[in-house]
Amino acid sequence: MAQALKKLTVQVLKNNNVENIIGSTAVRTNSTWWNNVQMGPPDVILGITEAFKRDTDPKKVNLGVGAYRDDEGKPFVLPSVRKAEEILHSRYLNHEYAPIGGEAAYTDAVAKLAFGADSPVLKEKSNCTVQTISGTGALRLGFEFISKHYAKNKEIWLPSPTWGNHPQICNTLDISHNKYRYYDPKTHGFDLQGAIEDIRKIPEGSIILLHACAHNPTGVDPRPNEWQQLSQVIKEKKLFPFFDMAYQGFATGNVDNDAFAVRLFVKEGHQVTLTQSFAKNMGLYGERAGALTFLCGDEESAAKVLSQVKIMVRTMYSNPPLFGSRIVQEILTNPELEKQWLVDVKQMADRIISMRTQLRAGIEGAGNKRSWQHVTDQIGMFCFTGLKPEEVDRLSKEFHIYLTKDGRISVAGISSKNVNYVAESIHKVTS
Amino acid sequence: MGSRFQVVQQGPPIEVFQLNRLFTEDSHKNKVNFSVGAYRDENGKPWVLPVVRKMEKQLAADDTLLHEYLPVLGLEQFTNASVAMLLGKDNPAIAAGRTFGVQVLSGTGGLRVGAELLNKHLKHTTFYYSSPTWENHHLVFINSGFTTPRTYRYWNAKTRAIDFDGLIEDLRNAPENAVILLHACAHNPTGIDPTQEQWEKIADVMQERKLFPFFDSAYQGFASGDLDRDAWAVRYFVKRGFELVCAQSYAKNFGLYSERVGNLAVVMSDASLAAAVKSQLTWIVRGMYSNPPAHGARVVANVLSNPQLFDQWREHIKLMSSRVIQMREALRAELIKLGTPGSWDHIVKQIGLFSYTGLTPRQVEYLVQEYHIYLLKSGRINICGLNPGNIQYVAKAFHDAVTKFPGDDDTRAKL
Numbered sequence: 001m002a003q004a005l006k007k008l009t010v011q012v013l014k015n016n017n018v019e020n021i022i023g024s025t026a027v028r029t030n031s032t033w034w035n036n037v038q039m040g041p042p043d044v045i046l047g048i049t050e051a052f053k054r055d056t057d058p059k060k061v062n063l064g065v066g067a068y069r070d071d072e073g074k075p076f077v078l079p080s081v082r083k084a085e086e087i088l089h090s091r092y093l094n095h096e097y098a099p100i101g102g103e104a105a106y107t108d109a110v111a112k113l114a115f116g117a118d119s120p121v122l123k124e125k126s127n128c129t130v131q132t133i134s135g136t137g138a139l140r141l142g143f144e145f146i147s148k149h150y151a152k153n154k155e156i157w158l159p160s161p162t163w164g165n166h167p168q169i170c171n172t173l174d175i176s177h178n179k180y181r182y183y184d185p186k187t188h189g190f191d192l193q194g195a196i197e198d199i200r201k202i203p204e205g206s207i208i209l210l211h212a213c214a215h216n217p218t219g220v221d222p223r224p225n226e227w228q229q230l231s232q233v234i235k236e237k238k239l240f241p242f243f244d245m246a247y248q249g250f251a252t253g254n255v256d257n258d259a260f261a262v263r264l265f266v267k268e269g270h271q272v273t274l275t276q277s278f279a280k281n282m283g284l285y286g287e288r289a290g291a292l293t294f295l296c297g298d299e300e301s302a303a304k305v306l307s308q309v310k311i312m313v314r315t316m317y318s319n320p321p322l323f324g325s326r327i328v329q330e331i332l333t334n335p336e337l338e339k340q341w342l343v344d345v346k347q348m349a350d351r352i353i354s355m356r357t358q359l360r361a362g363i364e365g366a367g368n369k370r371s372w373q374h375v376t377d378q379i380g381m382f383c384f385t386g387l388k389p390e391e392v393d394r395l396s397k398e399f400h401i402y403l404t405k406d407g408r409i410s411v412a413g414i415s416s417k418n419v420n421y422v423a424e425s426i427h428k429v430t431s
Numbered sequence: 432m433g434s435r436f437q438v439v440q441q442g443p444p445i446e447v448f449q450l451n452r453l454f455t456e457d458s459h460k461n462k463v464n465f466s467v468g469a470y471r472d473e474n475g476k477p478w479v480l481p482v483v484r485k486m487e488k489q490l491a492a493d494d495t496l497l498h499e500y501l502p503v504l505g506l507e508q509f510t511n512a513s514v515a516m517l518l519g520k521d522n523p524a525i526a527a528g529r530t531f532g533v534q535v536l537s538g539t540g541g542l543r544v545g546a547e548l549l550n551k552h553l554k555h556t557t558f559y560y561s562s563p564t565w566e567n568h569h570l571v572f573i574n575s576g577f578t579t580p581r582t583y584r585y586w587n588a589k590t591r592a593i594d595f596d597g598l599i600e601d602l603r604n605a606p607e608n609a610v611i612l613l614h615a616c617a618h619n620p621t622g623i624d625p626t627q628e629q630w631e632k633i634a635d636v637m638q639e640r641k642l643f644p645f646f647d648s649a650y651q652g653f654a655s656g657d658l659d660r661d662a663w664a665v666r667y668f669v670k671r672g673f674e675l676v677c678a679q680s681y682a683k684n685f686g687l688y689s690e691r692v693g694n695l696a697v698v699m700s701d702a703s704l705a706a707a708v709k710s711q712l713t714w715i716v717r718g719m720y721s722n723p724p725a726h727g728a729r730v731v732a733n734v735l736s737n738p739q740l741f742d743q744w745r746e747h748i749k750l751m752s753s754r755v756i757q758m759r760e761a762l763r764a765e766l767i768k769l770g771t772p773g774s775w776d777h778i779v780k781q782i783g784l785f786s787y788t789g790l791t792p793r794q795v796e797y798l799v800q801e802y803h804i805y806l807l808k809s810g811r812i813n814i815c816g817l818n819p820g821n822i823q824y825v826a827k828a829f830h831d832a833v834t835k836f837p838g839d840d841d842t843r844a845k846l
Contacts (some may be wrong), residue, residue: 034699037552040710059796066803067499075497089491094477096469097688133720141718151438167716170719285500286725307442315574316543316719317536322689323726
């Protein structure tokens with residue numbers, strides 16, 4: 001496919017000449033407006049999935065997928081979600097437009113989930129919370145709001161590494177972005193020293209993006225006392241913390257534990273901005289349920305911020321889709337369903353943790369000389385194995401195991417059926 | 432710590448939503464809502480199309496259905512069916528592979544993604560919209576990066592018809608490569624559409640001046656009750672050899688307002704460029720929301736792909752558009768019966784959800800305050816706000832407003 005794309009690019013560039021655009025006087029069949037369009041860069045993850053699909057080997061394993069899979073390797077619709085859908089369906093709701101910022105019952109519920117029901121910021125109504133098109137939509141809206149209304153230093157500092165779409169969205173909006181050290185390739189863990197050193201150098205008033213839990217792509221999260229230190233230095237440097245929480249509940253299996261960092265920062269007085277996604281923790285991937293919150297200090301400011309956010313939403317998609325958010329709302333406001341959901345999400349998190357344990361045991365058990373502690377130290381869907389590009393290459397070519405070149409695996413792709421094979425294969429390419 | 436957001440200015444309220452809120456909060460027993468553009472049945476209630484209910488029931492009962500991510504450009508079954516519905520399934524452009532669709536967040540999403548593509552990759556900077564037009568058009572394009580907004584004359588308040596000479600003159604003076612926003616049918620807010628002859632002349636001047644057509648199709652089927660008739664203008668432009676984009680919405684014709692179901696149809700003259708264009712659209716979507724919501728698109732795709740359900744849906748559209756036409760006739764008849772000053776023919780000549788009544792701001796203010804009838808300052812009403820139960824009340828109110836606050840000479844209709 002890459003070859004075909006390359007060919008097309010050359011063709012497009014060759015056709016890049018003015019006469020084609022101005023064209024003939026009659027019908028435009030031979031001229032086109034589109035000659036100047038450059039072929040965009042191919043999507044890396046998609047490339048891996050396609051290579052996996054083409055592979056006919058029965059042993060093949062896809063460790064590139066960023067969606068949860070059960071032990072059969074199948075997508076998992078949460079029982080609490082099924083129940084919620086039944087309940088909602090029986091109500092025969094209509095499909096009238098949602099308010100621009102989403103339904104109040106939804107935004108209240110998701111804000112409570114993130115900040116805790118007793119959070120003072122919710123009591124004083126200083127939060128501006130709106131429904132968004134899942135996590136990506138929240139990030140886009142949040143960054144765009146910053147680019148239009150933020151009065152201080154409009155530069156976003158991202159952890160190194162981070163989700164590929166973070167810098168991409170910044171580029172789309174022409175917001176400058178930079179990196180602070182985060183992942184230590186030597187320890188496969190968190191580089192606290194490096195992070196603090198770099199954060200100390202960030203210009204005052206800049207925005208610093210933090211993954212609330214289950215860091216993507218490394219799976220490396222700071223420990224509670226490390227979060228404390230980060231909070232301190234960020235306060236010292238008067239930076240603006242922007243949390244991306246895409247895995248609440250999915251990391252440790254406990255929603256309050258996973259929100260620890262966000263709530264700590266709020267307690268320490270930071271006015272955080274927060275994006276939430278329900279793609280993974282409720283398995284609602286394609287229904288695009290998410291939220292964006294600005295903590296504005298007071299109710300009046302929150303109202304002003306909301307009025308501006310609404311204008312931005314209106315020019316992007318007018319108002320949000322309700323199917324997914326209604327499910328989220330139903331679960332979070334129905335005590336029985338919420339209880340079921342907490343069990344469901346813990347079940348997913350536990351399976352991931354169990355696979356990590358078995359994977360590590362398998363590699364170590366094969367007598368591998370490297371340290372694999374990070375496999376169980378890391379948390380969430382992803383694991384930065386430390387595998388080098390050549391080793392990754394061998395895994396796909398010789399063993400039909402697919403993952404991204406940076407050595408990231410999606411633990412969700414591992415099951416009791418393939419964990420031994422994966423462990424052996426990793427052992428073989430690293431011996 | 433003080434809030435870093437104190438510098439943020441309060442944004443201006445959006446009229447149609449503010450009005451809707453006022454209506455909701457009003458407890459007056461005769462209140463009438465003419466503001467928001469959504470279909471209402473004869474009891475003034477939202478109407479979920481039976482075929483939609485049926486499909487949702489089917490989907491709810493399907494245990495194999497998942498919530499996995501859709502492709503970035505959307506559900507292919509949906510986008511193919513949408514393009515076929517817009518252009519006609521036998522359109523040679525489809526067979527030639529030079530048209531495709533991208534699933535988007537309803538009509539607004541289609542406009543935004545289309546505008547981003549045109550500005551960021553095709554380098555368009557000037558756009559034209561009708562005077563008046565849907566209030567959101569302007570900012571969607573500005574926020575997509577267009578730098579030069581212009582209008583073309585459209586509504587003539589005196590004649591309550593299209594100022595066609597003005598329209599042609601303005602397009603003739605447009606700079607080459609300007610993007611021209613056209614309403615495919617059921618113009619919002621006026622309800623007045625060009626005739627076929629007028630569309631032909633518009634196409635002539637656009638070809639001459641090398642202008643790029645961007646169609647907004649929010650009411651296919653809903654305007655005349657006939658899907659093909661409502662798509663005539665778009666199909667004509669394609670037949671003439673234009674390249675174009677069209678934002679299609681399923682909010683009104685499927686009653687799926689809150690599920691944000693839309694398609695951006697792209698028609699090019701050269702099929703080999705599709706891959707490059709799709710790749711850039713992929714990046715635009717990825718940077719905005721990654722991939723579109725699945726539920727609504729599934730409903731539409733399933734209905735459009737099943738001949739029986741498609742037929743049922745066509746019946747629903749006929750029902751909705753007929754009720755609108757009936758109410759138009761009823762209002763005009765009632766106004767004539769009361770001997771209300773002015774000509775009210777425009778109400779039945781106009782088509783679709785909306786009518787530009789020609790009422791002045793002062794008359795509108797009076798209607799809101801005195802009669803609790805909520806309509807936009809521009810005089811736009813959503814015909815669906817009318818039903819057999821309130822026609823007489825509304826006609827009487829209009830009569831009162833028009834006689835109490837006669838418009839000035841320019842806007843006063845001929846007796």
